[in-house]
Structures are given as C-alpha cells and as structure tokens.
Amino acid sequence: MNVMNDSPRRKELTRQAAQLFVQEGFDRTTVRMLAEEMGIKSGSLFHHFRDKQEILAAVIEEGTRNALAIAHAALEACDRDPEARLQAMARAHLETLLTDRNAHVVALYEWRRLDDDARAHLGHLRDAYEALWETVIDEALAAGLIQGDRFLVSRFVMGALNWTVRWYDPEGERSPEELGRELVAMLMVPRV
Amino acid sequence: MNVMNDSPRRKELTRQAAQLFVQEGFDRTTVRMLAEEMGIKSGSLFHHFRDKQEILAAVIEEGTRNALAIAHAALEACDRDPEARLQAMARAHLETLLTDRNAHVVALYEWRRLDDDARAHLGHLRDAYEALWETVIDEALAAGLIQGDRFLVSRFVMGALNWTVRWYDPEGERSPEELGRELVAMLMVPRV
DNA sequence: CATTCACACTAGCGCTTGCTTGGTTAGCCT
DNA sequence: AGGCTAACCAAGCAAGCGCTAGTGTGAATG
Numbered sequence: 001m002n003v004m005n006d007s008p009r010r011k012e013l014t015r016q017a018a019q020l021f022v023q024e025g026f027d028r029t030t031v032r033m034l035a036e037e038m039g040i041k042s043g044s045l046f047h048h049f050r051d052k053q054e055i056l057a058a059v060i061e062e063g064t065r066n067a068l069a070i071a072h073a074a075l076e077a078c079d080r081d082p083e084a085r086l087q088a089m090a091r092a093h094l095e096t097l098l099t100d101r102n103a104h105v106v107a108l109y110e111w112r113r114l115d116d117d118a119r120a121h122l123g124h125l126r127d128a129y130e131a132l133w134e135t136v137i138d139e140a141l142a143a144g145l146i147q148g149d150r151f152l153v154s155r156f157v158m159g160a161l162n163w164t165v166r167w168y169d170p171e172g173e174r175s176p177e178e179l180g181r182e183l184v185a186m187l188m189v190p191r192v
Numbered sequence: 193m194n195v196m197n198d199s200p201r202r203k204e205l206t207r208q209a210a211q212l213f214v215q216e217g218f219d220r221t222t223v224r225m226l227a228e229e230m231g232i233k234s235g236s237l238f239h240h241f242r243d244k245q246e247i248l249a250a251v252i253e254e255g256t257r258n259a260l261a262i263a264h265a266a267l268e269a270c271d272r273d274p275e276a277r278l279q280a281m282a283r284a285h286l287e288t289l290l291t292d293r294n295a296h297v298v299a300l301y302e303w304r305r306l307d308d309d310a311r312a313h314l315g316h317l318r319d320a321y322e323a324l325w326e327t328v329i330d331e332a333l334a335a336g337l338i339q340g341d342r343f344l345v346s347r348f349v350m351g352a353l354n355w356t357v358r359w360y361d362p363e364g365e366r367s368p369e370e371l372g373r374e375l376v377a378m379l380m381v382p383r384v
Numbered sequence: 385c386a387t388t389c390a391c392a393c394t395a396g397c398g399c400t401t402g403c404t405t406g407g408t409t410a411g412c413c414t
Numbered sequence: 415a416g417g418c419t420a421a422c423c424a425a426g427c428a429a430g431c432g433c434t435a436g437t438g439t440g441a442a443t444g
Contacts, residue, residue, distance in 0.1 A: 007390095009390095009391090025219065025304060025305065027217065027219030027220055028219055028305075030430080030431065030432080031431085031432060031433080032430095032431090032432095040391085040392065040393090041392070041393060041394080042432090042433085043392080043393070043394075043395090043433085043434080043435090044391070044392045044393070045433095046432095046433070046434080047390080047391060047392075048391090051432080051433075052432065052433090109301060112217060113217065113220075147378065148374070148377065148378040149374060149378075152371075152374055152375070152378065153378065155352075155355065155356075155359055156352045156355075156375070156378060157352075158355065159351050159352040159353070159354065159355025159356070159358075160347075160348045160349075160351040160352045160355075161351070162351065162355065163347065163348075163350065163351025163352075163354065163355065164347075164351070166351075167347055179344075182340070182341060182344055183344070183348070185339075185340065186339065186340040186341075186344065186345065186348060199420090201420090201421085222400080222401065222402080223401080223402060223403075224400090224401090224402095232421085232422065232423085233422070233423055233424075234402090234403090235403080235404080235405085235422080235423065235424075235425090236421070236422045236423065237403095238402090238403065238404080239420080239421060239422070240421090243402075243403075244402065244403090
C-alpha cells in the first residue's frame, strides 16, 4: 500500500507540501490541494504518506534535521572562543532560513497539529537543537561575555531567534554572516 | 438577524472562544464545539457573530485593545527616564498575560486565518502597540541605555517578548514586575 | 517472456463542516 | 394587557473533507 522510506521523490513532495502549509496553514490545506501542487491526484498521495499528519511530520523533521546538521557543522568549523561559537550558531540559524524557511515556519506554527507520537519523536530533535544553543550560551555566560540569568537569557535568545522567521530575508541586504555578528554584538557586554 | 455590538454577553462568549482556539486551533474548533462551550446550540451562535471569522477577530481585538490600554496607562504612571519606561512596558506586557493570555496566543498563532478586512483593521491596532515599544526603545537608544541598530533591537525585543507567551507563567514565582526588571537589565549596557 | 514493483489513476463512501431557516421563549417598556 | 426585542432552539442543507478500494502502466528484475 504505502512506504515510509525517504526516497528523493518523497523529499520533493515534502518540500512542496511545506510551501502550501505556509500559505494556507495545515488544516486548511486539503489533500486535494496538496496533490494538485504535486501534479498528481489526491489518491496517489497516500502511496507516499500514510496519512495527512505524516506529511506534516515529514516537513518538520526535514527542516529540523537540516538546522541541526548545519549548526553542528558550523560549530566544528569555527574557533573555540565563546564569541565565535555564538556567532557561528547565529549565522547557521539564519542560513537555514535560506533553504528551509517554509519548514521552519511550519514547525513554529503547526507544531500542535502533530499527533502524540510525532510530537514525541520530533520533540527530541528540537531539544537537541536547543541544547546546542544552551551549551554555547552557557559558555558565553561562564566567560562573562554576556550577563543575566541562564534560564532567562536562553528563553530570550530562542524567542528572538524564532522570530527572525517573520522578518529576516536571507536574500536581502544583510547576509546571515553579517546579521549574526550584529545579533551577538547586541547581546554582549561591551568591552571597556 | 444578528448584531455586532459589544454587549457583555458577547464579551463573555469571546473569552470562552479564545480558550477553545488556544486548545484546538482556530480551524479545528467547530462552531458546534464553540456553542457547547458557551452552553448554547450551534445555530444560536450566529445571533452574536456574523460568522466564525468574526469570532476570531473579536478575540484578537479584545486582547490587543487591553494590551494597548495597559501599556498606555503604565507609561503615564511611571517616571520619565528611559529605563523606567522600558521596565513599565515590559511589566505591562507580562501583566496582560495574566488576564489575556489566550487572546495573545490566538493573535500570535491564528493571525493568518483572519480575512483581509479584519487583518487590515487589527493590523492598525497592533501597529499602535508596536509603535509604543519603538518609541520607548528609541528613547533608550538615544540615552545610551542600550546599544545596537534601531531596527534590529526592535525586532529582537518584539521576538523575545512575543515568545514569553510560550513559557512565562504569570502566577508562578516571578512577578511581572520582577521579570520585567530582569528583561530590561539584560538588554542594558552595564554601568561602569 | 513472466513477474514484480513503484507509481499513478478513477470513483466514491461516510462523515463533518459552516451556516440558514423558521419558529419559540422570557423579560422589559408602555 | 399587549407589543417589542434579544436570545435561543431544532432541523437540516450543500459543500467539502480525509481516506479507501480497485485498477492500469511502464520500467526493472528473474
């Protein structure tokens, strides 16, 4: 009947679904709309995905995995000092908006439409990403680079970061590199 | 057939609708669910609201109006110096989460489900609220209280602020007053 | 050449949706 | 007493929903 592999075809369909989910919202996006966007008939859709929920889960999983991979890579490629690591994380985050913006918008706005299983599974992925941020923030706090309560700083940064999805245009004037620097500079205690 | 006044009955119904919209999301909340929550039958609902969309608009309008009113009042009641004004705004924002959390969650997550007319109308309200923040941020920048690019600081703060809805418990340990102080302290350039 | 397989199609079932209609009730004003 | 009105109800319609069943097809595999 259907499969759950990660064929290239399925990946492409997932990308198209993300686009529609952003435009219309998950609930308003019908399987018929999805099928038309994909150039197939609505029945054929269920050859690739068990049900509509699985498409949502696939979209979010794809986006989060990429963000996690890019963040890891950025951390390994950069200097050891806390400031460079903070900047690397910020730059990586903004870079994923270039390729996976739709997926991140969906993850942000349609999270609660996931069923319990998917939410648990993807929750671990997201926790891993946030844990990465918290490590880097902790290092910066320990080095006296930024100030404030650990818990609070973390929430504050995650909020500002997630919000970037609403206004940042990665193809606009400011490059991810540049904006990442500015974000970190804003947080930091200035040198005296 | 129906009316659009702001009777006390309608206000109560709006409050109950907000609760459901948060729990289930706008699209998954059926008029029958709304009616049951309100203790009436689904048909009776359309005596108070023209259609389902109007309920959503009413929820968001109520929340935004209250936030705006509280912010205005807080600014008029506090000292003139930029730091006090920043704190007053932050405290006011956190305080509205006490009484209007549901409305704010709905405004954040279901904004795009508004039709064009409602979005334009409520957009002005929200702009007024954000403009208030930007004024206060500008004053703080001019006074050298905080640093960074005007546009960037503003987005950063609005992001962190909107995110509070996801984690801040106004009945928890930290009072709005206290947390507002901490938030502002985090932003500020430390005294030397 | 026969079989299998991934992928797509047609057709439609069973159910839910937002909303309408036409009529009833209870309280207020004169 | 009689009229007015806000508030409600029972019943149901037309449209749309997610999803299933059964079939066809062309390319790869034995």
